[in-house]
Amino acid sequence: MALMSSYERFYEVVRRVPRGRVTTYGTVAREAGLPGRARQVGYAMAALPDDHDVPWHRVINAKGEVSTRAGGHAFERIQRKLLEAEGVRFDERGRISLEDFSWP
DNA sequence: CTAGTGACTGTTT
DNA sequence: AAAACAGCCACTA
Known part of the structure; x- marks a missing residue:
């Protein structure tokens, strides 16, 4: 696996997040070797295929909140x-303590 | 080709 | 503490 798309790099990083922990979009971008591309991480999560094995729900924003999305709040509720x-x-207030739960 | 959009973030008001 | 701003860049029309 020499060449990977940036999306696949992001997915690989998210797969490393352990159960019971969370990480941020910016951290995923940085760990994937593509610092500053947090928005692309969100875009990649939105583009996940149906047969993925990526724990997308462990990715939250830098404020420690579940990010809101266009279309509705159904996914946010599931994520929480x-x-x-x-x-x-x-x-x-619906926020997670990054001090206690953030990964790495 | 340009312009608009968005599961974001760090800095500055 | 909350909001505005400016970067960021793949994707779509």
């Missing part, structure tokens, strides 16, 4: 539920 099921705790 998945994280809570892994033991990630949200505060009363």
Whole structure:
């Protein structure tokens, strides 16, 4: 696997995020060797194929919140539920403590 | 080719 | 603490 698209690089990084931890878009870009491309990470997540094995729900924004998306809040609700099921705790404002849960 | 858009972020108001 | 700004760049029309 010599050549990988930037999307595939992002997916590989997200696959390394352990259960019960979260990481940010900017961190994924940096770990993938493409610093400053946080927006592309979000774009890559939106473009995930149906048969992926990428824990996309562990990727949140730099504020520690689940990012909102165009179209509706259904996915955000699912994302939060998945994280809570892994033991990630949200505060009363719907934010995660990056101090406690961020990866690496 | 240009222009608009967006699962973002760090800095400055 | 929250909002505005300026970078960022692949994708689409």
